[in-house]
Amino acid sequence: MSKDQWNSRYDAEEYIYGTQxxxxxxxxxxxxxxxxxxxxxxxxxxxxxxxxTLGWQVEAFDQSEVGREKSLRLAAxxxxxxxxxxxxxxxxxxxxxxxxxxxxxxxxxxxDVRAQIHQKMMAALNPGGILILExxxxxxxxxxxxxxxxxxxxxEAEEIRxxxxxxxxxxxxxxxxxxxxxxxxxxxxxVIRFLGRK
Numbered sequence: 001m002s003k004d005q006w007n008s009r010y011d012a013e014e015y016i017y018g019t020q021x022x023x024x025x026x027x028x029x030x031x032x033x034x035x036x037x038x039x040x041x042x043x044x045x046x047x048x049x050x051x052x053t054l055g056w057q058v059e060a061f062d063q064s065e066v067g068r069e070k071s072l073r074l075a076a077x078x079x080x081x082x083x084x085x086x087x088x089x090x091x092x093x094x095x096x097x098x099x100x101x102x103x104x105x106x107x108x109x110x111x112d113v114r115a116q117i118h119q120k121m122m123a124a125l126n127p128g129g130i131l132i133l134e135x136x137x138x139x140x141x142x143x144x145x146x147x148x149x150x151x152x153x154x155x156e157a158e159e160i161r162x163x164x165x166x167x168x169x170x171x172x173x174x175x176x177x178x179x180x181x182x183x184x185x186x187x188x189x190x191v192i193r194f195l196g197r198k
Contacts, residue, residue: 018182035100045071
């Protein structure tokens with residue numbers, strides 16, 4: 001979707017994906033020693049604000065100005081600070097920075113840029129850093145619980161295995177979950193969950 005489409009989608013008083021963190025992200029971060037974390041395509045900020053409440057140094061970005069505004073409002077309500085910039089996934093550059101964790105939560109990419117952006121994210125990890133990914137699989141296509149209605153934007157397990165082949169696979173599953181993440185992520189969903197270490 002374009003920046004204008006995301007701005008339009010986020011332009012509501014409510015948080016359309018909720019204010020609570022993604023359950024897989026929460027599972028991975030709970031009890032883990034905080035460090036630096038990057039959240040690309042972060043939208044309304046639920047995951048970055050959660051990480052900040054745990055003591056992580058948070059950097060996030062998204063192309064949507066409305067998403068950024070809502071994220072900063074949510075951070076203020078939780079009395080935490082996040083560094084949230086405006087950028088598309090294609091334009092974003094690490095500028096020499098490296099992170100202890102990068103979280104790609106429902107970041108769906110077209111086939112022409114997917115592997116390239118995944119490589120860019122891996123390169124921005126510190127040695128020993130972790131990458132968290134949750135995304136809808138192609139089995140999600142007929143469901144109404146969320147996700148793009150474009151088969152090319154949905155994931156296959158083999159694509160993840162290939163894109164992140166240089167990492168240690170700590171957790172990897174293609175599974176079904178019950179989503180309860182605001183009005184647009186509700187109900188049974190088919191997802192891939194991946195936790196890798198550089």
